[in-house]
Structure formats: C-alpha cells, structure tokens
Amino acid sequence: MTEPTAGGRRTSQPTMDDVAAAAGVSRALVSLVMRESPRASAQARRAVLEAAGRLGYRRNLAASNLAARRTLTIGLLLDDLHNPWFADVSDGVHAVADRCGYQVILADGRRSAAAESRAIDTFLASQVDGIVVAGGRLVSGRLAAVAREVPLVSAGRPLRGNSLGSVSVDDAVGARLAVEHLYELGHRDIVHVDGGRGAGAAPRRAGYVAAMRELGLGDHVRIIAGEFTEEAGARAVRTHELPTAYFTANDLAALGVIDALDDTDVPVPGRVSVVGYDNNTFAALRHIGLTTIDQPRNGIGRAAAEMLLAALDGTSELHHLLLQPTLVVRSTTGPCSAR
Amino acid sequence: MTEPTAGGRRTSQPTMDDVAAAAGVSRALVSLVMRESPRASAQARRAVLEAAGRLGYRRNLAASNLAARRTLTIGLLLDDLHNPWFADVSDGVHAVADRCGYQVILADGRRSAAAESRAIDTFLASQVDGIVVAGGRLVSGRLAAVAREVPLVSAGRPLRGNSLGSVSVDDAVGARLAVEHLYELGHRDIVHVDGGRGAGAAPRRAGYVAAMRELGLGDHVRIIAGEFTEEAGARAVRTHELPTAYFTANDLAALGVIDALDDTDVPVPGRVSVVGYDNNTFAALRHIGLTTIDQPRNGIGRAAAEMLLAALDGTSELHHLLLQPTLVVRSTTGPCSAR
DNA sequence: GTGAAAGCGCTAACAA
DNA sequence: TTGTTAGCGCTTTCAC
Numbered sequence: 001m002t003e004p005t006a007g008g009r010r011t012s013q014p015t016m017d018d019v020a021a022a023a024g025v026s027r028a029l030v031s032l033v034m035r036e037s038p039r040a041s042a043q044a045r046r047a048v049l050e051a052a053g054r055l056g057y058r059r060n061l062a063a064s065n066l067a068a069r070r071t072l073t074i075g076l077l078l079d080d081l082h083n084p085w086f087a088d089v090s091d092g093v094h095a096v097a098d099r100c101g102y103q104v105i106l107a108d109g110r111r112s113a114a115a116e117s118r119a120i121d122t123f124l125a126s127q128v129d130g131i132v133v134a135g136g137r138l139v140s141g142r143l144a145a146v147a148r149e150v151p152l153v154s155a156g157r158p159l160r161g162n163s164l165g166s167v168s169v170d171d172a173v174g175a176r177l178a179v180e181h182l183y184e185l186g187h188r189d190i191v192h193v194d195g196g197r198g199a200g201a202a203p204r205r206a207g208y209v210a211a212m213r214e215l216g217l218g219d220h221v222r223i224i225a226g227e228f229t230e231e232a233g234a235r236a237v238r239t240h241e242l243p244t245a246y247f248t249a250n251d252l253a254a255l256g257v258i259d260a261l262d263d264t265d266v267p268v269p270g271r272v273s274v275v276g277y278d279n280n281t282f283a284a285l286r287h288i289g290l291t292t293i294d295q296p297r298n299g300i301g302r303a304a305a306e307m308l309l310a311a312l313d314g315t316s317e318l319h320h321l322l323l324q325p326t327l328v329v330r331s332t333t334g335p336c337s338a339r
Numbered sequence: 340m341t342e343p344t345a346g347g348r349r350t351s352q353p354t355m356d357d358v359a360a361a362a363g364v365s366r367a368l369v370s371l372v373m374r375e376s377p378r379a380s381a382q383a384r385r386a387v388l389e390a391a392g393r394l395g396y397r398r399n400l401a402a403s404n405l406a407a408r409r410t411l412t413i414g415l416l417l418d419d420l421h422n423p424w425f426a427d428v429s430d431g432v433h434a435v436a437d438r439c440g441y442q443v444i445l446a447d448g449r450r451s452a453a454a455e456s457r458a459i460d461t462f463l464a465s466q467v468d469g470i471v472v473a474g475g476r477l478v479s480g481r482l483a484a485v486a487r488e489v490p491l492v493s494a495g496r497p498l499r500g501n502s503l504g505s506v507s508v509d510d511a512v513g514a515r516l517a518v519e520h521l522y523e524l525g526h527r528d529i530v531h532v533d534g535g536r537g538a539g540a541a542p543r544r545a546g547y548v549a550a551m552r553e554l555g556l557g558d559h560v561r562i563i564a565g566e567f568t569e570e571a572g573a574r575a576v577r578t579h580e581l582p583t584a585y586f587t588a589n590d591l592a593a594l595g596v597i598d599a600l601d602d603t604d605v606p607v608p609g610r611v612s613v614v615g616y617d618n619n620t621f622a623a624l625r626h627i628g629l630t631t632i633d634q635p636r637n638g639i640g641r642a643a644a645e646m647l648l649a650a651l652d653g654t655s656e657l658h659h660l661l662l663q664p665t666l667v668v669r670s671t672t673g674p675c676s677a678r
Numbered sequence: 679g680t681g682a683a684a685g686c687g688c689t690a691a692c693a694a
Numbered sequence: 695t696t697g698t699t700a701g702c703g704c705t706t707t708c709a710c
Contacts, residue, residue, distance in 0.1 A: 015703055026681045031705060041679060061464040062410070063703035065401040066686050081429055082620075087420035090447060103461060106445035108429060122442060125400040230625050259626040281421075282621045286569050287598040354687055365697045370689060380695060402687035405702045 014055040023051035034059055065127060073103040074308060075123030077116060079135030081108045084281050085297055089134045089155055092301020100309050102129070113137045120146055130308045133157075134301070135199070151311045151318060155304035156297075157199070158320070165311065165318030167303040171200045174293040174325035175207025178247045178275040181291070181327055183215050186336035187245040187273060191222040193236040193257065195249030198228045204249050204277060230256035237261060244272060244336050251276035251283045251292055258288075258332065269334035279328055289331035296323050353394040362390035373398055404466060412442040413647060414462030416455060418474030420447045423620050424636055428473045428494055431640020439648050441468075452476045459485055469647045472496075473640070474538070490650045490657060494643035495636075496538065497659070504650065504657030506642040510539045513632040513664035514546025517586045517614040520630070520666055522554050525675035526584040526612060530561040532575040532596065534588030537567045543588050543616060569595035576600060583611060583675050590615035590622045590631055597627075597671065608673035618667055628670035635662050 016034075020027040025044060032040045033048040040048075051057075065071045076093050078086040090106065097104045105126065107119035116138050123131055130151040133143065140159055146152055147164035158168040175192075182190050192208040195201030205223065212221045224240055226232035226249065233248055233256025248254040254276030261268050268274055276283060279294035303321055310316040355373075359366040364383060371379045372387040379387075390396075404410045415432050417425040429445065436443045444465065446458035455477050462470055469490040472482065479498055485491055486503035497507040514531075521529050531547040534540030544562065551560045563579055565571035565588060572587055572595025587593040593615030600607050607613055615622060618633035642660055649655040 013703095017703085027704085028681060028683095028706080029679085032680090035705085039679070044679080058460075058463055060405070060466060060703050061461075062401045062404040062466055063686090064705075066399070066405055066688085067703075067705040069686065069705090071401070081420065081426035082423055084421055084423065087447075090420055091449070094447065094449070106447065108426075108433065108445065110430070110433070121397075122400075124397055127399060127401055234625070255624060255626050262626075282624065285594060285621065286573070287594050287601075288626070352687095356687080366688080367690085367698075368696060371696090374689085378695070383695080399687050402702090403689075405704085406687075406689040408689090408702065 013060070014057045015060075016057075018055055019048060019052050019057045022055060023047045071103075071127050071129055072101060073105055073126070073128050074305070075107065075120075075126070075128040075131045076104050077107050077109055077119050077123070077131065077133045077136060079109045079116070079137065080111045083135075085156075085278070085295075086134050088297035089301035089304075092298040092303075093132055093134075093155075093305040094301075095298075096302050096305035096309065102309065109136055111137070113139075117142065124149060130312050132301075132304045132308060134304075151308055153304045153308045153311075153318065155300050156295075158322075160320070162318075165304070165307045165320065167300050167307065167321045167323065169295045169300065169325050170322050171203035171325070172207030172210065174277060174295070175204045175247070176211040177325065177327040178277070178293055179208055179211035179215065181329065181333065182245045182247065182273060182275060183217070185245075185273065185333060188217055188336070189220055189222075189243040189338070190217070190245045190247060191224060191236075191240070191243040193224045193226040193233055193246060193248040193253050195253070196225065196227040196232075198249065201228075201249050208247060226253055228252055230259065233257040234260040237264075242266065242272060244338050245274070245333070246272065247275045247277075249277055251278045251280040251290060254290055254292065254332070255282070255288065258290075269332055271337055273333040273336070275333060283328075283330070291330045291333040292328055293325050294328045295325050299323055352399070353396045354399075355396075357394055358387060358391050358396045361394060362386045410442075410466050410468055411440060412444055412465070412467050413644070414446065414459075414465070414467040414470045415443050416446050416448055416458050416462070416470065416472045416475060418448045418455070418476065419450045422474075424495075424617070424634075425473050427636035428640035428643075431637040431642075432471055432473075432494075432644040433640075434637075435641050435644035435648065441648065448475055450476070452478075456481065463488060469651050471640075471643045471647060473643075490647055492643045492647045492657065494639050495634075497661075499659070501657075504643070504646045504659065506639050506646065506660045506662065508634045508639065508664050509661050510542035510664070511546030511549065513616060513634070514543045514586070515550040516664065516666040517616070517632055518547060518550035518554065520668065520672065521584045521586065521612060521614060522556070524584075524612065524672060527556055527675070528559055528561075528582040528677075529556070529584045529586055530563055530575075530579070530582040532563045532565040532572055532585060532587040532592050534592070535564065535566040535571075537588065540567075540588050547586060565592055567591055569598065572596040573599040576603075581605065581611060583677050584613070584672070585611065586614045586616075588616055590617045590619040590629060593629055593631070593671070594621070594627065597629075607671055610676055612672040612675070614672060622667075622669070630669045630672040631667055632664050633667045634664050638662055 016027045016030045020030045109116035134155040153165040159166045194205045224236040228250045233253035237260035276290045276292035279292045283290035283292050311318045355366045355369045359369045448455035473494040492504040498505045533544045563575040567589045572592035576599035585596050615629045615631035618631045622629035622631050650657045
C-alpha cells in the first residue's frame, strides 16, 4: 500500500456490489440486510455483515437517500450557538429523533437572518423530511413559504398560521409567577425592568401588569424601560428610586441590577429582592444564585420534534402548543424588610 | 390546488429535466448554469434561471453529491453544545468554510464518546470531504482510523500522529502568563488549584510549576488537588491555609474560590487575588470580572478549517499547530497587600 | 427468501 | 457553446 496523499479520500470505498460479491449474494440482499429488513435469512445476514465488516463497507447516504426518496433526517436551525438556551432545545430534539430513528442535521443561524435563510436552503437541498426552527429571526412570511415545501415547527417562538406548528412558553404566566412569589414574601413595591423590543419582552411586561392588578397592586405598577443586558439592569438601579423588589425581563438584566445594588452596598436579598427570567447557566452558579423563571427548554425541543415526527408519519397534524414555565427560588429573594 | 396532507413533501419537486424542458435547453446546460460554470452563455443562463425560478426548482444535493463524488462539505463535531467554548470554535470554522465555498454540517457529541462515534459515522456516510473534531473524547486510535478514510483535524485537543492534523493552545504558556501577572503584582505565595484529570489540567499544572521555579519561587510551589468545578474551588479555600493569590485550572473553580472567600469576608482582590483559566462567558460579566487566561477559540476554529481545506486542495499537508493564549486582566487581581 | 433490472436526480466525459 | 449519454451507489418492484 502506498502512502496516501494528504488530500482526497485515502481508499476508494467499497460499494454494495463489492460486499455482494464477497458474500456471494446479490446486491438487493445486501441492501435488505443493511436496512435491517426481516426479509433476509439469519444466515444471509451473517454472511453479508461479515463481508461488510471485512471490507470496511459503509453505506453511501447520498445514494441511499436518492433512491429511497426520503432521508429520515430533520434539520434543526438554532438561532445562536453561543446561547445555551438553544443547546437545551437541541438536546430535546435529539432525544426524540434518536428514539424514532431520525437523524438531525444542525445549523447555526449566527444571529443573522441571512445565515438562517441560507441554512434553510441547505436543509431543503439536502431533502430533509422536516425542519425545526429554534428561536430565529426569519420573517414569518419566509417560514410560511418554507412550511409549504416541508413540514416545519417553530420552537420557542410563538407563531400563528396553520401551515406550520409551534411550541412556545407562556411568558405571561412566567411573569405572574415572579410577581406572586414576591407578593407572598410581602413585597408590594415591585418594579419591572423590561426588555424593550427583545424576544418575549412584551408578554412578560403584560403579564407583570396583569398580575400586579390582580393582586390589587395596580397603583404600584412601575415599568423601567430596559433591554436584555447587564447595563440596562444597572442603569435602572442608578437612575430610579429603589423599590423593595425588582422583576427583570431576563437574567442578564437581573445581574446588572444586583451588581449596581452591590456597588451601593444595598444588601440582596436583605433589603431588595431580585427575580430574573430565563434561568441562564450563570443563574445557577453558587456565586450568583439568582431566583428566576425557568422555561422548559428541553421540553420545548422534545415537543417540537414529537410534533414534527407525528406529522411526518401522519399520526397527527401540526398545531400550536403552549408550555408552562416554573419558578426557581434561589438566594436573591427574601422577605420584605420594609414591612 | 388541493389541501396538502400533513406528512410528506407538499408538491413533488421539479427536477433539472423539468427546468430544461421549460427553458428549452438540455439538462446538461441547466447543470452548468446551476454550478455557475462560465461555459454557459449569458442568454442561456438567463433563460435557465428564469425557468428555475418560475418552477421553484431546487437542486437535489444527494443526487449532485452522488454524481460528483464529492460534497464540498466538511463535518464539524463539537464535544458539547452547552459549552460556549465550542460556539467560538464553530464560528471560526464557519468563517473559513464560507469563504472557500464549503458547507459545514454540525454534530453535537453531547459529552459522550458513543454519540461522537455515531456522529463520525454519519459524517462518513454523508461523504464529507473532511472532518474537524473540536474537543471531544474519542480515543486517539479511533480518530487515527477515521483519519485514514478522510482528512481530519483536531481542534483544541493536542494530538500526535502524522495521519491527522491538530490545532491547540499552549497551556503551559497560559499558566506562565498567570503566574507572571501575579508576580508582577508582588505576589509570592501563589497556589494552584489544579484540574485533576480534566482536559488541559496537566500542562497548566506543569506550566505553573515551571514558571514558579523560573521566578525563584520554587519554595512557594503549592498545588491543591481540584477539578473543573465551583465546588472544587470552594473546597480548596475552606480546607487549606490562605495564600495571597490563587491560580485555578479553570474559571469555574476560580468562581468557587471567590465565592468561598466572600463567605468568610476576605476581600478580593484587596487581600487575595484570583486568576482563572478559559475566559468563559461569565468571566466577562461585570458582576464577576474575573482575571483569566483567554484561548484564541475563534482562531483555533479558523486555523483548523484552513489546515483542513488546504489539505483538501493539496496546497499543504496536515500538521500540528500550537497557538498562544493571552492574559485578560479584570478586577479579581490587585497588588499584594502582604508586602 | 433471493435475484434481475429499472430507476432516483444529477455530473462529466465526449461529441457535435 | 450546447446536447448526448453513461454512470454515481443505492432502493424497490416484480419474478422466481
């Protein structure tokens, strides 16, 4: 055997014909064995697998997909690999896909509509059987158009339209959980640092207002304009009178709030309590221990994949599913000391 | 048009033959246009693209790959989607691949050798032209075997062997940077909380020892056995005498150290300084502001992809590349107060 | 249970 | 510049 060159495949791959010849059977039989069909005798199976192993045979997916006219593959588009939120969704999708014998091809949208659009094109060119879009910033028109070509489920982003499915979380409920938690600790002066135009900011804001009103705290409603950053949280503290509790639109803003409170020696939760939103990785760090709202991210992935696969095998139609968030109490909330 | 069923593709896709017929040319010409070959007249190109657009034609990659016997695709295996380290490496790989007209298919190893192995099998079955393995826990024997079938570069994990390439970071240099920084701040009693058997722990430990000796601090060498967790950092503080500075094997352990110091009201960096390793996402949070060692993660991805693509087009051979880390000074290190 | 043969949709000679 | 044609490696009837 000569030394291989650096480029190109080292050895030309054996094909099914090679395996068939080596095993002394026909190519069709090899195909059956490879697809684990019950229509091949145990003896034939052994012979084929032995020959395949000996030759180092590997099925060519491109050829297989082409001939079978389906790929048993779903495309998963993640908005941003840097955001661990999507890793959890991906885990959920993979868990279901694995169980059902589907493959997942992953693409990173890299926070750009153009990159997402290209990724979708690649999915379509790859003949995926279905698509899950996690987060993402594609306009809904484009998604609807894609959904006409191949079944599509949006994960984490609520979308209307009956050509596609969606799985999302009820952010209004999350906001309510946060407010009720603080209320039960005796807080009345609860302000919301909102997320501006960020994803999910609007329902969280609305949920805060609704919950405050229902608890008879309509007069205490106070919303500080913010965004999904540490800086926004810190600014909210520095430029407004202190309440007894903050509910921020996400964990990063909560961290900014805590940081600014630390700077001015306001004890948390001794004097002021803080509730975030998202249950980011760092919220769970001992050093931070943020009380926050958890979205069932893994569950979103699972539900999205299940919905898609059910649609693929005709078991059920695509639809719109709303999951419930939960409250995670850690160490940034405590009894209201002002009472 | 009748209502589509939920499962299956909505409309049977048009093929090149359909486009050729619609444009009044041959299929071969359509193929040339689709591949942006200069060997098609502007007029033919227009006609073909117009017809393709009208029909909603999309090239079938499986068929294309099968016929062309190459895919212009590289596989990127990430050890763990939850670890943002890999997102940066992925960005680097994508940047280079995009520039060179290659596609990237992504797989998540999910911290499991079995899942990684399956992902590699999928890559091979998909006929990828090359593979980048970022991090990962596959035994080097398996990697070498794969590398005999298709060019492979390891990103972030140093590997020997001339059948594959690797790009990694010189952790001994990183450790030296940390120690020298503390030395310049006047620290002498610098202990290292090590990473046990974790990835990169050994060279960091060795680099610490070497740097201490070179600075004449051989007598001060003190290593506390740890691992890559918050808890290990906290334990190191609680169970050993305080030094004036800690250098931990990763940022998580550094966070544990800081947390334990906070618990006992030891000011950081007033009385004790802390240097981490990795420059994790949370290290940059204002609330934490950890001084740490940064690895050029994006650069690792770029270099790995460049090496792979160069090998693919025969420009150069696979080799082993060592990149340099840098020190990022934030707010957990300061002058030694014990002097 | 097994084999023969007709494609799947495309690329790449080669011919015109 | 364009058309003809022989595969790429596999799946899938349909006979046997």
